[in-house]
Amino acid sequence: MMTGDKTTGAGAQSADEPLTDELLHELLSSPSPIDFTEARGITHRSLAEYLNQLLEAKGLKRADVVRAAGINETFGYQIFKGQRNPSRDKVLQLALAMGCDLLETNRLLKAAGVNELYCKDRRDAIILFCIDRGLGLLELNEELYRFGEEPLGG
Numbered sequence: 001m002m003t004g005d006k007t008t009g010a011g012a013q014s015a016d017e018p019l020t021d022e023l024l025h026e027l028l029s030s031p032s033p034i035d036f037t038e039a040r041g042i043t044h045r046s047l048a049e050y051l052n053q054l055l056e057a058k059g060l061k062r063a064d065v066v067r068a069a070g071i072n073e074t075f076g077y078q079i080f081k082g083q084r085n086p087s088r089d090k091v092l093q094l095a096l097a098m099g100c101d102l103l104e105t106n107r108l109l110k111a112a113g114v115n116e117l118y119c120k121d122r123r124d125a126i127i128l129f130c131i132d133r134g135l136g137l138l139e140l141n142e143e144l145y146r147f148g149e150e151p152l153g154g
Contacts, residue, residue: 047091047111048082054098054108055080068097070137070153088114089152092127096137096152105131123149 023040030036045053055062066076071090078084079094086094091112095105106116117124117131126147130140141151 045111046082047086047108047113048080050108050111051080051094051098054100054104058098060098065094065097068137069093086112088112093137093152096131096140099134100131102128102131122147127152 026040027033027036030039054060055065062077062080063073066073066080069076069090071079071086071093075084075086075090076094079086079090088109091108091114092105095108098104100108102117109116117128119125119128123144126143126149127140130143135143137152141153144151
């Protein structure tokens with residue numbers, strides 16, 4: 001894990017936020033995990049919260065992301081409002097449309113309550129490789145197809 005990684009949120013570490021290692025030390029020094037989480041205001045982050053946080057951090061528009069992800073507009077808006085639970089593939093489509101890196105993508109998957117990308121799974125390995133190389137949804141789907149794997153979005 002990168003030392004500049006925040007426990008919540010995405011993007012660059014700000015000067016006033018402690019590093020993950022510092023937070024871990026603080027957690028382990030606390031009398032209980034509840035005391036630590038309440039003192040830090042740490043809660044479970046929903047998929048909708050994280051998606052909207054990423055939109056803001058990346059300066060993206062929801063409509064553009066939903067369109068680029070190839071997701072039905074109504075369904076996409078419902079995902080961003082927390083009214084619908086998307087499949088793992090739909091979350092991956094959104095991550096690609098937002099230009100998420102591997103860490104952000106896995107955080108989105110975790111927030112959605114689905115499995116993170118796993119390099120020992122052939123399809124996931126292709127997806128991981130493509131995300132790391134900055135490929136978009138179309139290019140990733142071409143790679144999945146080339147290797148005989150099911151593309152994202154059907």
